[in-house]
Amino acid sequence: MxxxxxxxxxxxxxxxxxxxxxxxxxxxxxxxxxxxxxxxxxxxxxxxxxxxxxxxxxxxxxxxxxxxxxxxxxxxxxxxxxxxxxxxxxxxxxxxxxxxxxxxxxxxxxxxxxxxxxxxxxxxxxxxxxxxxxxxxxxxxxxxxxxxxxxxxxxxxxxxxxxxxxxxxxxxxxxxxxxxxxxxxxxxxxxxxxxxxxxxxxxxxxxxxxGEIQTYQLKSDDLERLHHAKEILLRNFDNPPSLVDLSRQVGLNECTFKQAFRQVFGTTAFHYLHHYRLEKAHQLLQTGEMNVTEVARIVGFASRSYFASAFRKKFGINPKQYLINRKNSL
Incomplete structure (x- = not known):
């Protein structure tokens, strides 16, 4: 109807x-x-x-x-x-x-x-x-x-x-x-x-x-290469390859890779991975099974203070306080 x-x-x-x-x-x-x-x-x-x-x-x-x-x-x-x-x-x-x-x-x-x-x-x-x-x-x-x-x-x-x-x-x-x-x-x-x-x-x-953004003319198989690069990044989010290694793995030169990745995904490979790590951390904290230090390490943040700052910027709350609130709500 x-x-x-x-x-x-x-x-x-x-x-x-x-x-x-x-x-x-x-x-x-x-x-x-x-x-x-x-x-x-x-x-x-x-x-x-x-x-x-x-x-x-x-x-x-x-x-x-x-x-x-x-x-x-x-x-x-x-x-x-x-x-x-x-x-x-x-x-x-x-x-x-x-x-x-x-x-x-x-x-x-x-x-x-x-x-x-x-x-x-x-x-x-x-x-x-x-x-x-x-x-x-x-x-x-x-x-x-x-x-x-x-x-x-x-x-x-x-x-x-x-x-x-x-x-x-x-x-x-x-x-x-x-x-x-x-x-x-x-x-x-x-x-x-x-x-x-x-x-x-x-x-x-x-x-x-x-016209301040100079767009790269994607070839027929470039989109597939870029999505493959994204999969590699997310599969190795805790220890990702360098941009040079990543671009080589998918068969693009570094300059082309950086420009095309930003064009397709709206941000740099680094920032894409950064936000994915924080989303993963958010999911892990929701379970209440790990403390903040353990979660930071698992998602690839060497510094707990940097992790806390990045988490607070993304979600508007400190990860420790988020964990406390989550446990209190259970």
Whole structure:
């Protein structure tokens, strides 16, 4: 079965379900969780008004049937969204898990978007009014740099692009989902993370428009070689080969390997491995069977202090405290 509904009617149905809304943070009246209407599916939508003109939405719901949402031409703020699960298809593209889209402000065209019932939707979405974006210039009477002006329009169709979520973006997304704070501390933390994500997206957008990244033309078997290199790295994460040895093992010269790896995976081989080690450490600490020193050694960190610093930067909590919290929750 397929549900075809206008955007206005869709959100009016959510509004009719307001009696099921609840507060997840008693100290914050601007943080509300809304239940998905039963006629669409199940799950919830968490809406946090971080400040006037800046809204964070965390979605975790599923549709019971294929849904097509029809939208008329309308005013639109700056918006970006990341899918961790599920995705949607519109007139221009399909955005799925591990991808993002970035829309500038302006006029959104008449369009329809389609969601499948096959997978749950886990999504982080941010709406930002153009005045917030302009505020980073300083004096808002000043003009934005030419390479940023396409993101802030008023009477023209908005700019829209999409891309693959980088490891650096993935770290921030997980920090948002696992935010350990409440009240004003939570709001400060989440606003910082939202703006950090925006900075990474703007950087990627500017690089793409100005051609600052020189892309390597991948040959037919290069992608297979790069994925093989990734497998070698992850298989030997505790004692990885050098870049020279790794590139030789997969039959690429070092310069080509570094450039192509970054192009395909969105980061360097070193940073890819670094984040994998931390994810592995997180999994090991969850079991509660090893202490921090043992986990650091197993995932390849020679220095416990460096491991603790890296873990805290990625997950927002010290590994020792994470281990204590985990044991207390069992």
């Amino acid at each position: 397929t549900i075809i509904i206008s955007q206005q009617a869709y959100w009016e149905t959510w509004d009719e379900n307001l009696h099921h809304a609840y507060k997840i943070d008693p100290g914050d009246d601007l943080d509300t969780v809304y239940r998905c209407p039963q006629q669409f599916g199940g799950g919830d939508l968490r809406v946090i008004e971080l400040r006037k003109g800046l809204q964070l939405v965390i979605s975790n719901y599923h549709f019971s049937d294929r849904l097509i949402l029809q939208s008329l031409e309308r005013e639109h703020p700056l918006e970006y969204n990341f899918y961790l699960s599920g995705g949607h298809t519109d007139k221009y593209s399909t955005i799925g898990a591990g991808q993002y889209s970035l829309c500038g402000s302006g006029i959104a065209p008449k369009e329809h978007c389609e969601w499948s019932a096959a997978q749950p939707i886990i999504e982080i979405n941010v709406h930002m009014q153009p005045e917030i974006f302009r505020s980073f210039v300083g004096d808002q009477s000043e003009q934005l740099a030419p390479e940023l002006q396409h993101l802030v329009k008023s009477d023209r169709h908005y700019h829209k692009n999409s891309g693959t979520t980088t490891p650096a973006m993935q770290v921030i997304l997980q920090q948002i989902l696992q935010c350990p704070y409440y009240g004003i501390t939570k709001r400060m933390y989440l606003e910082a993370k939202v703006l950090e994500l925006m900075a990474l997206l703007v950087e990627k957008d500017v690089e793409a428009r100005t």
